[in-house]
Every structure is written in C-alpha cells, then in structure tokens.
Amino acid sequence: MARSPAAMLPTPLEPTAPRPARGEKRDHILEAAIRVFARSGYHGARVSDIAREAGIAYGLVYHYFKNKDEILQTIFEERWAAFLGVVDEIEAADSSSAEKLRSLASLVLLAYRHRPDWVKVLVFEIQRSSRFAEPEQRRAVGRLFRCVARILRAGQEAGELRAGLDPELASQAFIGALETMITGQVLGVTQLPAEADEAATDRGAVDAVVDLFLNGLGAGATR
Amino acid sequence: MARSPAAMLPTPLEPTAPRPARGEKRDHILEAAIRVFARSGYHGARVSDIAREAGIAYGLVYHYFKNKDEILQTIFEERWAAFLGVVDEIEAADSSSAEKLRSLASLVLLAYRHRPDWVKVLVFEIQRSSRFAEPEQRRAVGRLFRCVARILRAGQEAGELRAGLDPELASQAFIGALETMITGQVLGVTQLPAEADEAATDRGAVDAVVDLFLNGLGAGATR
Amino acid sequence: MARSPAAMLPTPLEPTAPRPARGEKRDHILEAAIRVFARSGYHGARVSDIAREAGIAYGLVYHYFKNKDEILQTIFEERWAAFLGVVDEIEAADSSSAEKLRSLASLVLLAYRHRPDWVKVLVFEIQRSSRFAEPEQRRAVGRLFRCVARILRAGQEAGELRAGLDPELASQAFIGALETMITGQVLGVTQLPAEADEAATDRGAVDAVVDLFLNGLGAGATR
C-alpha cells in the first residue's frame, strides 16, 4: 500500500482559495455539524448551534440542507462512502489476508485518534438515529460487513485462513471487536494497554487484535 | 449450572392477582417504557405513550418516577444489575474457560430472542446515548468488561488459555463481537447463517463465535 | 388597658388535651399553612407541603377545607377578625386619642416580632390574591380604615386633634405608614433606627411615628 490506512480516512476540507468556492460553505456546515453533534448529540444540537459553530446565520443552513435530519444523513453518506472506499482499497490490495486484517484494524482503531468527532457521531448518533432503520443506510452498513466477509472468504479460498468458519459471522465478530475497542476509548469505559506513547499503544492494540483473530485464545495456539 | 444462562435473564413480571400489589404498577410502567422506547426510541417516546401503553393516567408516571429520564435510568440500573448477576454466576461457575465463554455467548446471543425490546433499548438508547457518559453508567458497563477479563485471566493462569494476550483487550473484542452480532440481528443488517430453526441458528452462532475466539481464523488452527 | 395590645394579637392554638379535640387538627392545618405560605408564597405552596408541615396525609386537607383557596380565605377571615377585635377594643378604650394612636402603632409594629409568618402572609399573599378583589374581603379591610377614622374623628370632636383634616385620609396615611414600616422590616429594605435591644427599637419607632403624626415634620412644630 502506498498510503497508510489512517492517511486514507475521510479528510476535512483543506483551506484553499481566499474566495469561497461553491460548496465550501456547505462543507463548513457539515464539519460544524459533526463537531456539534459530537459534543451535544443529535437531539441536543440546535440548528442555531450548528450555524454559530459554522459562523453563519442559521437561516442559511436551510439553503444548503432541507432540514436538520438531512445534515446527519449527508454526513453519514459522504463520510461513510469515503470510509468504504478505503476498505475497498484494502480489499483490492495485493497483500495477504493477515495484512488486510491488520490494515482494517489499523484503519478503525486509529480513526478515533484522527477524527474523534466523526467517530463519535457515527457510533452514537447515526447508528441510533431513527433514520438508521431505513433500507438505504442499512445497506450501506451492510456493505462494510460484506466487504470484510469477502476478504475473509478470499483468504479461506487462498488457504491463508482456515475453512469451516462462516465468513459473514467472522466479519461481524471482527468489526464488532474493533468497534467496541474504539467505543471504549471514546467513553473511557475501557482502557487499551498503555504503552510508551499513543502511537505505540495503538500499534500494540492492532497487533493484539489481529493476533487474537488469527490465532485465537486457545492454549494450543501457535504464534 | 442448573439453569441455562438464558433462563436467568431478567424476567418481566408474571401476571398475578387482580389486586395490584405495591410496586407492581411501577414495574408495569417500566415494562411499558421498555416497549415504547424500543419502538420509538427515547426521544421519540412521549410520556403519554408510556402511560397509555401501561394503561394508566398520564400523571401517575410522575408518582413513580421523577421524570422521563429517570425511567430510562431505572430500566438500565435494574436490568443491567440482573444481567451482571448472571455474568457473575457464570464467572463463579465450576467449569472450564471454554465453557464459560460459551455460556457468555449463549447469554448474549439468545437475549435478543427472549427480550428483544430490552436488548433494543440497551443497545440503542442506553449504550449509545450521550447520557451514557455519566460516570455511574460507565462504571456499571465497565464491570461487565472487567468480569469477562477476569474469566480470561483465570483461564490463562489455569493454562487453559494461552498467555500473552491482554485479557482486557480480549474481553473488549469478545463482548464487541457478541454485541455486533445481536445488533446486526436487531437491525437486519447482518444475517447469521441460517439453520433449520431459530434455536439451531443460535446454537450454530454460539458454537462458531466460541470456536473463532478459541482457535482463531488462521489456517494452522486445529479444532 | 389591662392587656398590652401586642398580647391581644391573634394567638395560635395552645397545646391542650393529649386527645385531639374536634377542630384541633383543622387549626393545625391552618397554622401549618401560615408557615408554608410565609415561606413559599401562596402559589409556591403545594397542598402536600401544607399537609407535611401539619404532619397529616394530604388528602385529609380536603376533609377540612374545600380547596387550597379556602385555606387562605379562612386564615384571613379568622385572623383578621381577631385583629379587628383588638382594634375595636383600642377604639373603645377610655383613653386619649394620642394614647389610642400609640396603641395602634404598637399593635402593628410589634406584630411582626410576635407573628412574623402571619404578617408575611397578610402582607404578601392575602393582599395580592385574586380573591382580595372580592367585596367581602375589601369590606373587611375597609372596616380597619373606618375604625381608625372613627378614632380620629372622635379626637377631633373632643378637641384633642385639630379639625380640618379628613379623618378617612388621615387613617389611610397612618395605617399606610405603619404597614410600610413593617414591610420594610420583613424585607430588610428599610431599617428602623437601632436601639440597645429590639424592644427598645420597637418602642422608639412607636414613639417616633406617633410623634410624627401628632406634631408633623414642620419646623414650627412643638412637642
């Protein structure tokens, strides 16, 4: 991989020309919304809060978005698509299954360090919004599970991973493990084993979870 | 264990005498609230919905609970404590680490079949709500992680599980895997491999996830 | 006067027989209500607060009083009638006009020391309750003004007070002066000139206000 997975995370707008280009203010609103949703939650966030955070009048929000809900939808759609793009790249990479799992773990576990607000919004606001029940969103999330499942199935077919475990189920377990690990970080409920610095801690966690999923907890496991 | 873990899940009230005993109506309200929260979400649920669901007058809710929020708090506290009690029993049981992991998986994965509303509320309204940031709740959830970590550490010390994997991290991964598996069920995002009947499907999922965590995905794994 | 005016103020129930007599509990409620109204105001006082203060169940309040409003009415009627009785005695006393004014001033100014709650309720809750607009209450208050006016008119006819000042107007001024003096005490807005002790302060205030109304502020006034 030319780029590290973390570097491929959806990025906020780079400051560009002094004269705001079309769509720039729209993105400012989205980023402000991410910060406000992360801070106050979707229901606790007022449209006026988002506007103030974006430095605009709150009526202007309705020029760019139909309503508050559409802001959250847009955040999800655009960012999730970018995230899925990175996952697709991992799938397509010319590397071993173990390396792909490692890239996935790295992508997810480092996400909170790089985009804490975006992770909070995804985990706490989008996943539990009523809109989440809508088929389109469920399909979008399902794409992640199926992509990981394809990686696993490919590994089985290549003989790198043992057959006999349902790839769908294993993908759920793997993604769930990663999600809970970052959720624990966000809330401070759980602690990753501390290392000399954050980067080392993260690397250690990535190594450990991949080791766990490849080799298992059993006493007979070899490493 | 004389009882199966699933049978030990917090149980709703049994219908009893026509003359309501003290505290019974309070529990009716809690159960009605669980149903309404599961259906509409915390924010979408009106207090009047809860009252109607419980078959009581509007204001009576406020005899038993200070406000809407306290209802959700109480649901979490009472039910989660009961859930933790079962987990504690599993930890204390005289069985192998593998059997304990199997009991845990069974407890969690079967919970949605037995108490779908309670699981929905726990996962979507409590676990992922911003109110979850309150220290008391975080501590309560932390107890689950530490309990599972203790099970794993005891297994390592008994030589049943390999050393070298951080038990805290592994407990996060294990719980996260289970949670995502049921979340997927709730949302219909993911599908467990179908079997002849639901019970068989659940049993298959329990077996598979325990297998995965004990033996790993690696090709060299033996079973 | 055999009794001092202050001693004639409406008195709370004396503790009597151990076995509560009929009507005793009713009076407990009234006294509890005076305390609660004084503390929280009429609107801020809940019927349950009054019941708790009286040490009874709040449903019982409705055995003795039709509703919350009737409690305030009853307080006013009974206590005000007692107060007016004392004023009537002052009017009927065989003493000079100056002495009668002195008794009135003493009665009012000492009232707050003796029955601070009752004074607070009268000044802040009854005078501004909507019921106060009712003819019966207005007539009851009017009786005080007319009684004082009769005292003043009798003094004019006896040659003790100068003619030429409307007794009605002078009675308003005199009562208003006394009421503002105690209101100021209640609120701490105004300060009476401090003396060695409270009793001396009160006596000084009584002397001063009577001096003021008898001799005026003018430089030519003799004393």
Add this chain to the structure above:
Amino acid sequence: MARSPAAMLPTPLEPTAPRPARGEKRDHILEAAIRVFARSGYHGARVSDIAREAGIAYGLVYHYFKNKDEILQTIFEERWAAFLGVVDEIEAADSSSAEKLRSLASLVLLAYRHRPDWVKVLVFEIQRSSRFAEPEQRRAVGRLFRCVARILRAGQEAGELRAGLDPELASQAFIGALETMITGQVLGVTQLPAEADEAATDRGAVDAVVDLFLNGLGAGATR
C-alpha cells in the same frame, strides 16, 4: 421644574411609523404584559395571553425575553428606574422641603390616574411578590426610601423641618402613606374625599397629606 412631576412619569410608546423599528416590538410586549398582569395577576397571566394582547405569535415572546419571569423583572427595572429618575429630579430641584414633599405626593397620587395598569403591577405583583426578596430589587426600592430620607434630612439641616425625627423612619411613613392611599384607590377599599372632579380630588388629597406630614394631627398645630 419646567415639567409637572406627573408628566415625567414613564411613558408608553407613541404609535409611530408603520414599519416597526428594532426594539419597538419588545416594548409592545412589555406594555401588553403590563396590561395582562394588571388584569390577571402574574400567576394568572399566561404567556399566550401576553402574546395575544401584543398581537404577536406565542414563541416570539421568547425571542425577546428568556422567560415569563424576565418580563416582570424588565418591567420593574425599566419603569422603576424611570420613576426614580423623576424622584431624583425632585430631590435636586431648587425648592423648599415642603414643595418637594408636595411634588412627591403629587407624583405618586397622580400616577394611578395616568398609568393605572403600571401602578397595579408595581403594587400587587412586584412590591408584594416573594420574588421581591431578591437583593437587586430590594436595593432598587431602598433607593427610593433613601432619596426621600435625604430630602428630609436636607430640610432639617436647612432649618425648614424640625430636627429630632429620624429621616429614614419619616421617609417610610411618608411613602407608606402615599402607597396606601393609591392602593386604596386601586382596590376601592378606601375613598378619597370627593371633590368636584377627579383633578380637584387629587389636588385636595395632595394638599391634605402634605399638610398632615408637615403640621401633624395635634390640636396645637398651626397652618
């Protein structure tokens, strides 16, 4: 004084241009609130009543005021400050003590004729409300008493008023007398001696109360 005291009372908005200027609607709300509070009392007034009286939508009230309470606070603060300004002008005027007392009496006694709603609100909702216990309000009212006391003390020092009477106490008595006289008017409890017309009645009352306070009720008083 070029202007009569009564003319200096706080004035309501003049109807102006059809296009409402900034801040004008806020004043409409305050004036509507004064009318509604005068009619129904603070507790009896609904925010929707105020909005309807002001001819605006319900929620707009909350654009201009934080809550219902702030409306009453604002009424008091703005109007009372204006009132105090007039009292200060009376104090500063180059006139005798007797003339200043006459101006004060005139200011207060005529206020009810000119702004009956404002007087009702001040007397019944603010002056006698428990919210009045707040330090800031007490200080504001205290300023009136101290201002009048300064007028009296200056009169004593100029030899226009006799020494020996505490100015603070006398200011309480004077203000209290005036307040009770207008309160009596508001409630219809008391009647000022009727004259040919209202203006004559008021003038007579002003003359009488100043006469009373300057010369007293005593038979030896000269006028």
Add this chain to the structure above:
DNA sequence: CATGAATGAGCGTTCATTCAT
C-alpha cells in the same frame, strides 16, 4: 446569497382535586 424575526406545534412537568380502600 444572507439574515434573523416570526411562527406554532409539540412535549415535559406540575399539582389541585377526587376517590377507593
């Protein structure tokens, strides 16, 4: 584009009052 005044539906909460026991 941009502003923020204006709207009003909606909901949580309070609490006086009733009534079955």
Add this chain to the structure above:
DNA sequence: GATGAATGAACGCTCATTCAT
C-alpha cells in the same frame, strides 16, 4: 376519619422551519 394512589387539565418553554427583507 385517614390515606395516598390516581387523574388530567393546564401551562411554560423549546426549537425546527418559514419567509420577508
């Protein structure tokens, strides 16, 4: 008499959304 569970009307307040300028 005594209790307190039960009722439900009433109201303050919020805030997403609209729209005139």
